[in-house]
Amino acid sequence: MKSLWNDNEASRCESELDLRVYSSRLLGSDPSLALHGGGNTSVKITEPDLFGEAEEILYVKGSGWDLATIESAGFTPVRMAHLLKLAQLDFLSDNEMVNQLKTHQTLASAPTASVEAILHAVLPYKYVDHTHADAIVTITNTEDGEARIRNLYGDRLVVIPYVMPGFDLARMVAERFPREAHEGTLGMVLMNHGLFTFGDNAQVSYERMIRLVDEAESYLRTQNAWELVPTAEETEIDSQSIATLRRSISDVAGFPVILQSHRTEAEMSFCQRPDLAEISQRGPATPDHVIRTKQLPMLGNEVMDYVLAYQQYFEAYAGNARTPVEMLDPAPRVVVDPVLGMLSVGKNSREADIVADIYRHTMEIIQRAESLGGWQALPARDIFEVEYWELEQAKLRKAGATAPFQGEVALVTGAASGIGRACVESLLNRGAAVVGLDLDSAIAYQHDSTAFLGITCDVTDSQAIVSALQQTVLRFGGLDMLVLNAGIFPGGCPVAELTSETWRQVMQVNLDANLQLLRESYALLKQAPTGGRVVVIGSKNIAAPGQGAAAYSASKAALNQLARVTALEWAGDGIRINSLHPDAVFDTSIWTEEVLAARAAHYGLSVDAYKKRNLLKTEITSR
Numbered sequence: 219m220k221s222l223w224n225d226n227e228a229s230r231c232e233s234e235l236d237l238r239v240y241s242s243r244l245l246g247s248d249p250s251l252a253l254h255g256g257g258n259t260s261v262k263i264t265e266p267d268l269f270g271e272a273e274e275i276l277y278v279k280g281s282g283w284d285l286a287t288i289e290s291a292g293f294t295p296v297r298m299a300h301l302l303k304l305a306q307l308d309f310l311s312d313n314e315m316v317n318q319l320k321t322h323q324t325l326a327s328a329p330t331a332s333v334e335a336i337l338h339a340v341l342p343y344k345y346v347d348h349t350h351a352d353a354i355v356t357i358t359n360t361e362d363g364e365a366r367i368r369n370l371y372g373d374r375l376v377v378i379p380y381v382m383p384g385f386d387l388a389r390m391v392a393e394r395f396p397r398e399a400h401e402g403t404l405g406m407v408l409m410n411h412g413l414f415t416f417g418d419n420a421q422v423s424y425e426r427m428i429r430l431v432d433e434a435e436s437y438l439r440t441q442n443a444w445e446l447v448p449t450a451e452e453t454e455i456d457s458q459s460i461a462t463l464r465r466s467i468s469d470v471a472g473f474p475v476i477l478q479s480h481r482t483e484a485e486m487s488f489c490q491r492p493d494l495a496e497i498s499q500r501g502p503a504t505p506d507h508v509i510r511t512k513q514l515p516m517l518g519n520e521v522m523d524y525v526l527a528y529q530q531y532f533e534a535y536a537g538n539a540r541t542p543v544e545m546l547d548p549a550p551r552v553v554v555d556p557v558l559g560m561l562s563v564g565k566n567s568r569e570a571d572i573v574a575d576i577y578r579h580t581m582e583i584i585q586r587a588e589s590l591g592g593w594q595a596l597p598a599r600d601i602f603e604v605e606y607w608e609l610e611q612a613k614l615r616k617a618g619a620t621a622p623f624q625g626e627v628a629l630v631t632g633a634a635s636g637i638g639r640a641c642v643e644s645l646l647n648r649g650a651a652v653v654g655l656d657l658d659s660a661i662a663y664q665h666d667s668t669a670f671l672g673i674t675c676d677v678t679d680s681q682a683i684v685s686a687l688q689q690t691v692l693r694f695g696g697l698d699m700l701v702l703n704a705g706i707f708p709g710g711c712p713v714a715e716l717t718s719e720t721w722r723q724v725m726q727v728n729l730d731a732n733l734q735l736l737r738e739s740y741a742l743l744k745q746a747p748t749g750g751r752v753v754v755i756g757s758k759n760i761a762a763p764g765q766g767a768a769a770y771s772a773s774k775a776a777l778n779q780l781a782r783v784t785a786l787e788w789a790g791d792g793i794r795i796n797s798l799h800p801d802a803v804f805d806t807s808i809w810t811e812e813v814l815a816a817r818a819a820h821y822g823l824s825v826d827a828y829k830k831r832n833l834l835k836t837e838i839t840s841r
């Protein structure tokens with residue numbers, strides 16, 4: 219690990235706070251130090267208050283900010299004098315602590331200060347840097363972790379035993395640190411949690427962090443506990459088990475979840491370790507990772523057993539938790555299985571991404587700690603407390619309370635243009651994860667969102683459909699909504715001249731492909747946590763066909779009957795099927811300028827009059 223400090227860049231900083239932003243970003247740029255909002259930093263600045271009197275202020279990372287991208291607005295100014303007074307209390311509840319932080323900040327619009335603000339305040343240094351460095355977490359999560367840390371660093375670091383982050387930890391540090399720190403103290407290790415460094419200027423504090431973590435990494439190398447050599451057997455992808463698992467987890471959570479599969483060689487190698495059942499039981503690497511990574515191995519694909527086992531874990535500890543049980547959802551966030559691989563759970567795909575990133579680091583930490591002499595995490599009770607911590611729960615609830623289709627998965631065909639594209643946008647805006655299929659390869663890049671998967675796909679290619687559904691399940695865990703939109707409209711052609719080839723081509727796209735999509739989706743739609751839904755884009759031509767559109771009108775009429783019969787057959791499975799019959803929607807790829815001109819001429823209208831041939835004289839768009 220190397221220092222990224224650059225004197226040129228640092229010299230451009232105009233204030234102590236700017237320097238704080240600069241070196242915080244350096245820390246945040248390395249995911250092995252500060253992953254997804256992990257870690258926090260601060261600087262103490264004396265500045266005049268409104269009355270011109272000097273006051274010492276702690277600028278500490280505000281909640282909701284990530285060190286990698288933090289700006290000065292991400293640091294919350296809090297009155298030092300009050301923080302130091304709080305540290306003297308015997309007890310402070312989580313809620314009261316947050317209230318005190320909020321009411322003693324000097325800028326009302328700043329975010330709520332980090333729950334580690336009091337801890338930053340009691341360390342008597344101008345700059346304080348704190349990370350959950352993987353290498354430190356690895357060493358401290360072994361049986362003789364404390365002895366190893368003391369051997370490695372001598373008396374350069376103060377060592378604090380594990381205490382849950384928040385007031386209790388700050389209070390312990392306030393008591394112990396002044397007794398144990400001396401001239402040569404460079405930092406402080408929190409067992410099973412992370413590392414603090416500090417200094418009179420930003421560079422010293424930052425570079426101490428880099429140096430100390432580098433020593434920890436070198437130590438792991440010398441102990442042959444660094445290099446990981448993945449070996450994994452290939453396993454079949456089992457879409458149905460994944461969809462069933464997602465359904466079970468959603469049922470336990472009480473809302474639909476996204477379930478992402480992760481099957482790289484490194485991930486499969488961890489999941490196929492013979493000791494998986496044991497090493498995966500010991501909880502997350504650091505209690506400060508805000509998302510539950512407690513997980514259980516799902517050996518032998520016994521989906522319900524897995525979920526029940528997790529529920530037992532939940533019930534064993536929920537009764538005595540700091541957070542009231544009714545505020546908790548008892549769903550796990552990570553599943554590991556030798557066949558299915560690593561699966562991450564989230565209220566939406568972004569959350570599932572974050573869980574996966576965190577667990578990837580956790581897998582490395584566990585394996586390195588095993589090589590070092592044995593991975594040992596905290597007791598289950600401590601892990602439960604932090605995984606279901608009220609303060610973090612509130613944050614997650616806020617992050618995802620809004621969108622109506624949150625956690626649900628939709629697939630739209632013909633998604634690159636017209637009605638399909640409008641459906642994709644609308645579904646994404648309402649929180650769904652969306653898979654878009656289209657012949658046009660631009661579909662792959664159509665939306666820059668982790669909630670969107672664009673697949674180039676010819677819907678008449680039955681292998682391509684099977685593959686697209688499999689990709690849907692691997693990426694999001696299942697399928698809840700299907701929008702059958704792809705269709706073609708060949709130019710007007712009277713029946714007397716209609717070739718069988720054109721007829722078959724239209725039937726293949728508008729009818730046969732939709733039969734296959736329905737058939738292959740059925741098992742997945744049955745597992746939809748809130749009931750499967752299918753929307754069939756029909757046509758006004760079913761009820762009122764026009765001359766020259768025999769193939770199109772016949773295909774849509776047949777599709778309509780297919781949808782009606784399917785609705786009869788699938789109602790018992792809770793799957794709803796609705797058909798929508800658009801008329802005169804012209805901003806679609808079917809309606810090229812030539813087709814539009816020809817149809818307008820056919821009715822003896824101008825193109826503009828043809829587009830607005832409705833009672834309101836309004837152009838109707840896909841949206």
Ligand code: ZN
Nearest residue numbers: 257383412506
């Ligand atoms: Zn921390």
